[in-house]
Amino acid sequence: MQSNTDIVISSRIRLARNAAGLKFPAKLEPERAKKLPREVYAAVSRTGRFTLRYVEALSEIEGGVLKEKHLVSEDLLHNAESGAAVINEDETVSIMVGEEDHIRLQCILSGQDFRSAFETADRIDDDIGKKIAYAFDPNLGYLTACPTNLGTGMRASAMMFLPGLSILNALEACVEAVARLNMTIRGVYGEGSDSAGYRFQVSNQHSLGVTESELLDAVEMSIGHIEDAELKAREVLYKNGSTGIRDKIQRAYGILTNAYVLSSGEFTQAMALCKLGAFYGFIKFSDPERFEKLMVDAQPASLQSISEGALLPETRDIFRAAMVGKVLRSIS
Amino acid sequence: MQSNTDIVISSRIRLARNAAGLKFPAKLEPERAKKLPREVYAAVSRTGRFTLRYVEALSEIEGGVLKEKHLVSEDLLHNAESGAAVINEDETVSIMVGEEDHIRLQCILSGQDFRSAFETADRIDDDIGKKIAYAFDPNLGYLTACPTNLGTGMRASAMMFLPGLSILNALEACVEAVARLNMTIRGVYGEGSDSAGYRFQVSNQHSLGVTESELLDAVEMSIGHIEDAELKAREVLYKNGSTGIRDKIQRAYGILTNAYVLSSGEFTQAMALCKLGAFYGFIKFSDPERFEKLMVDAQPASLQSISEGALLPETRDIFRAAMVGKVLRSIS
Numbered sequence: 262m263q264s265n266t267d268i269v270i271s272s273r274i275r276l277a278r279n280a281a282g283l284k285f286p287a288k289l290e291p292e293r294a295k296k297l298p299r300e301v302y303a304a305v306s307r308t309g310r311f312t313l314r315y316v317e318a319l320s321e322i323e324g325g326v327l328k329e330k331h332l333v334s335e336d337l338l339h340n341a342e343s344g345a346a347v348i349n350e351d352e353t354v355s356i357m358v359g360e361e362d363h364i365r366l367q368c369i370l371s372g373q374d375f376r377s378a379f380e381t382a383d384r385i386d387d388d389i390g391k392k393i394a395y396a397f398d399p400n401l402g403y404l405t406a407c408p409t410n411l412g413t414g415m416r417a418s419a420m421m422f423l424p425g426l427s428i429l430n431a432l433e434a435c436v437e438a439v440a441r442l443n444m445t446i447r448g449v450y451g452e453g454s455d456s457a458g459y460r461f462q463v464s465n466q467h468s469l470g471v472t473e474s475e476l477l478d479a480v481e482m483s484i485g486h487i488e489d490a491e492l493k494a495r496e497v498l499y500k501n502g503s504t505g506i507r508d509k510i511q512r513a514y515g516i517l518t519n520a521y522v523l524s525s526g527e528f529t530q531a532m533a534l535c536k537l538g539a540f541y542g543f544i545k546f547s548d549p550e551r552f553e554k555l556m557v558d559a560q561p562a563s564l565q566s567i568s569e570g571a572l573l574p575e576t577r578d579i580f581r582a583a584m585v586g587k588v589l590r591s592i593s
Numbered sequence: 594m595q596s597n598t599d600i601v602i603s604s605r606i607r608l609a610r611n612a613a614g615l616k617f618p619a620k621l622e623p624e625r626a627k628k629l630p631r632e633v634y635a636a637v638s639r640t641g642r643f644t645l646r647y648v649e650a651l652s653e654i655e656g657g658v659l660k661e662k663h664l665v666s667e668d669l670l671h672n673a674e675s676g677a678a679v680i681n682e683d684e685t686v687s688i689m690v691g692e693e694d695h696i697r698l699q700c701i702l703s704g705q706d707f708r709s710a711f712e713t714a715d716r717i718d719d720d721i722g723k724k725i726a727y728a729f730d731p732n733l734g735y736l737t738a739c740p741t742n743l744g745t746g747m748r749a750s751a752m753m754f755l756p757g758l759s760i761l762n763a764l765e766a767c768v769e770a771v772a773r774l775n776m777t778i779r780g781v782y783g784e785g786s787d788s789a790g791y792r793f794q795v796s797n798q799h800s801l802g803v804t805e806s807e808l809l810d811a812v813e814m815s816i817g818h819i820e821d822a823e824l825k826a827r828e829v830l831y832k833n834g835s836t837g838i839r840d841k842i843q844r845a846y847g848i849l850t851n852a853y854v855l856s857s858g859e860f861t862q863a864m865a866l867c868k869l870g871a872f873y874g875f876i877k878f879s880d881p882e883r884f885e886k887l888m889v890d891a892q893p894a895s896l897q898s899i900s901e902g903a904l905l906p907e908t909r910d911i912f913r914a915a916m917v918g919k920v921l922r923s924i925s
Contacts, residue, residue: 504911508853519847521840521875543853579836 267540268488269373270420270460270553273331274382277405277414278364281394285406286359291342298345298358304392305356305385309349316344316359325562331369336360354385361406362414364389371553373484375417375477383473402469411469417480418464421487424537425494427459435490439463439483443471446487457526458533458556463487499541510538518589522575523582528559535589548592555588599872600820601705602752602792602885605663606714609737609746610696613726617738618691623674630677630690636724637688637717641681648676648691657894663701668692686717693738694746696721703885705816707749707809715805734801741799749812750796753778753819756869757826759791767822771795771815775803778819789858790865790888795819831873842870850921854907855914860891867921880924887920 280297283289302313316324316338327333327346332355337344344359357365366389368382396404403414410416426432436446447462463483465476498506513534517523536552538544546552557563559581565572568580612629615621634645648656648670659665659678664687669676676691689697698721700714728736735746742748758764768778779794795815797808830838845866848859868884870876878884889895891913897904900912 504854504907508914511851511853512848515847515849515851516844517847518851519843521843522836575836582840 267536267549268422268491269484270422271331271369271371272373272375272378273367273369273416273418273420274375274378275365275367275416275418276382276386277362277403277410277416278366278386278389279396279404279406280363281396283363283396286340286361286363287406289343289363294343294359297343297363298347300393301356301358301364301389302347304389305347308388309354309385311347311349311354311356314346314348316346317341322562322565325560326566329557329560329563333357334360334365337365354381356385356389362410364393371550373419373481375419375480379417379473379477408469409467411467413468413471413473413476415468415473415476416464417476418462419480419484421461421463421484421491422459422533422536423461423487423491423494424459424533425491425496425498426487428498429494431490431494432461435487438486440466442479442483443467444479444483458529459537460533495537495540503541507538507541507543510534510541510543514538514544514589514593518586518593520582520586522578523585524578525559525561525581528581528585529556532556544593546589546592551588551592555585558588559585599868599881600754600823601816602754603701603703604705604707604710605699605701605748605750605752606707606710607697607699607748607750608714608718609694609735609742609748610698610718610721610725611728611736611738612695613728615695615728618672618693618695619738621695626675626691629675629695630679632725633688633690633696633721634679636721637679640720641686641717643679643681643686643688646678646680648678649673654894654897657892658898661889661892661895665689666692666697669697686713688717688721694742696725703882705751705813707751707812711749711805711809740801744799744801744803745805745808747800747805747808748796749808750794751812751816753793753795753816753823754791754865754868755793755819755823755826756791756865757823757828757830758819760830761826763822763826764793767819770818772798774811774815775799776811776815790861791869792865827869827872835873839870839873839875842866842873842875846870846876846921846925850918850925852914852918854910855917856910857891857893857913860913860917861888864888876925878921878924883920883924887917890920891917 279285283293286294298313298315302311305311324333324338328335328338330352332348332352333346334357337346337357337360340359347356347358348354353370354368366382366386368378370378398404402412405411405414423432426435432446439446443466444463445466465480468476513531517531517535535544539546558567561577564577564581567584572580611617615625618626630645630647634643637643656670660667660670662684664680664684665678666689669678669689669692672691679688679690680686685702686700698714698718700710702710730736734744737743737746755764758767764778771778775798776795777798797812800808845863849863849867867876871878890899893909896909896913899916904912
């Protein structure tokens, strides 16, 4: 079910699993830990096309690109000894091995599509479960390194674009409302990070004592509530003075398509304004997917990767400006 | 002689004349003053196509447009009783009647072209002189209301675009250098006004004791000196960090072509940066004359005139933004 608004950018289901009879990653013997990635890869590669990527084989740029695509976490990249990610062809599925838990399986789809994301994750989870016995307790459910993940080991999270609520400083009420549904709202890269570009992650706080189905219902209800609030906020923002917000948006577009030097922070903020501008109809983008891809491509590591050469910090901002201008002009 | 740089925007020759036997305008009897415009008009209209425009018949917008085109002064517009301007078809010649002196005859040409401007002004001056006896003293020359205009009654002034010297705060040395040639550097609308958009008026300080020919030599020498200094300043500016100035220029262009609301001040400053950008080759404008015309068209009164309807202040800035964006996109 695709949402007809631009508010839910992506839907992500993550399952935390651990192998029975093995210590959690933090305590696991290195020799044993090193074998895990290949075991997971073997379990899933029969039913799909996956690539196994060891952290130790990743360059700093490659690791950064995967992180900017939300395919691996910073924690996984710190496990250079035995960490790895098993990633499918279209990058909708990533299985981190050797993060906080032995296995962190995620399926991430664009737009609002939790049911499909869950189905895919569930199917792959079954494939792995057939080859690797999971640590499971009849009363507690799946056992995890951190108690917040006990139970289903599942986290459902939506990346939401909330400029209206952010600009009006009205997010607090949403946070309180969804807290009753066991949901929380966080900045873009998860806990403790900034909400750059009006992007927020909405996800469940714990997974104990609720079924997967109940959790999916809760996340969809929460998202529906936030979507309604965001749409109302955008309306208020428009009514309070469309001239000012329109000017701000059009100037942001002018900067993105004309600046000679563009920092990552300014880029993110200006892109967010343009995205809001597309909602209001002030700017038209012929290819919203290309727009979203640009959000990732212009991040520092992705940019390094695209430029096919080491960029000095000052050159990077010039390269970003040129690329962003070119892409945006081609789709607007 | 057209200059091959963009530094001299226009060349203006102004002659101050008074009718013999009449009190200066400030003391002249209203009944007599009212007859002067038609006498001047009659004297010149045999050799060219002129229009006689009485101040009292001008709307506020029409007066403002003439002022923004530098065809009349604020002082003339204050003389609603008997002030008038006799203006030729292509608006290169304007004869103000009833300003500080009875007659203020000016010829203004684009680029550096003082010799032609002087020839035209001189010819029209002769035409008027045949019909109206000028107040002239064999020792002092032409008699004028203000002693600084005594002598030839002539002022030669160049409108110069000096972004390099302005940004580097290096105008002071130029001011001192040209002072030795009896020349001064002022803001765009003459004495006491701001130097908006890096535009400055370079003109002689007094006209007593020098011939017209000497004065033309002095203004051309001064302009040559300032041009050289400006070119050097632009080179220094570029060498000191072309990235920063290029970014500033391209952003200014981005704002001009995308803003939804654009104030007169921001417009002037951004246009100046774009003009500098054209010099450096960062931006290309296919029609520099249209660019210069836009500088006038986007001024408050001209904008009102173009919009063909009374604009509220807030609507005016929106109208300006739309017009400026359209014109600039069409020539770049």
